[in-house]
Amino acid sequence: MFSHKNIKFISIAFLLIVVIFVSVRGADNPVKSGIFWLTSPFLKTFRVFSGGLHGFFQFLGSIGDLKNENEKLVKENLELVSEIAGLKDIKKENDLLRQQISLLSRGDHELEASFIIAEDNLGAASSKLMIDKGRINGIREGMPVVVSGNILVGKVSEVFNDTARISLIVDQDSAVNAEVLESGVKGIVEGNYGLGAMMNMISQTEVIKEGDSVISSGLGGGFPRGIFIGKIGQVGQSGDKLFQQASIISSVDLSSLRVVFVIKN
């Protein structure tokens, strides 16, 4: 019944269970750190090279659409120019008011630019990514991660010496205190198994509209106030009908992130 092969298998399985027990207590961190230290240069090289190759193929495929896209961009540019003129005026007013109440300027975040070097794609969707900056670069657990334009994409969930793991806002374990910019309605943006994000815990008495902007509220610490998360999509009821909930449409394609910024302060 217990052949040499079976005894070997049972011993290995038992040993691995012990490894899991030890790992959950954080003992695996040096091992992971060592593996990433050895492999991160290769991961980065492969990522950059394959990203370039993918970009090239995408470019080839999109040549036909370039004319339409160009027309769309010219139109969008004109709209943005007029919007910027209006915003400059608001900025002056904003700076003045911030000076008066001694509030730190929003642009004063200390950002650490990082390359995405790998993604955990063994599940249904990749909601965890690896970046090429770690403890030695001042990265700490819980720091918010944004992309250009101050758009929130996730937070740092695990830190190693030279690398760190970030959990995207669509990750099941992600939760961000959020606020609807237009109405001030508060809620929590939570991940939906890596497939999307939902704004939950919205009071039944509040009114939210599709297309409203959602920002981080800054409540509970962790995330500074005012980081753009996305726009409200479909509005519905929570499972227990006690709250409203809404899907969040991110303006960033989370599956094609290349460079992200970690907010260090």
Add this chain to the structure above:
Amino acid sequence: MAKAYLFLLIILIFLMQFSVLGQFMEQGRVPNLFVAFTVGAAVIFGFERSLGMTIFAGLLMDALGGLAMGSGTLALVLLFWTINQIKSVADLRLKRLFSVILFFAIVALALISFDILVEAVAKAEKLFLGINATVYINRMSINYVLRLLYTSLAALPIYLLLRRFSRSLQKETAIKK
């Protein structure tokens, strides 16, 4: 020399899985090269000779996966042992169409089993160790069907490479003797 090539193959699988494939494929469709490797190694080398390689590949997979170190490896070893229990696998040779289809079916079944095992390990960790690790795999989707297909297709070149390495290993052993 063949052992060095095997080591490089595992490293290449690790790099391809986590750094390259995600850029070219839609989320949820990315093949699991580690499962493809395990099936190939189980068929070509058998339990005794490739257990070490499977554990090494599993630990690399765990380093980047979201679960505790050892979780994916345990699922991979369980899968590896199960494949070895199926005696017909030992006689599998990719020379006939039927064998190729059978090989694809084994890889697809191995991936389904692996996903179930990983989910079970994650649930056990949550229950007994209090780790908040969630593994979600939607099996009723076109993405999952494509994932099975892509993994099966990816297993074929891995299998052929392993078969080549196996022959080299046999030659090296014969020369030593």
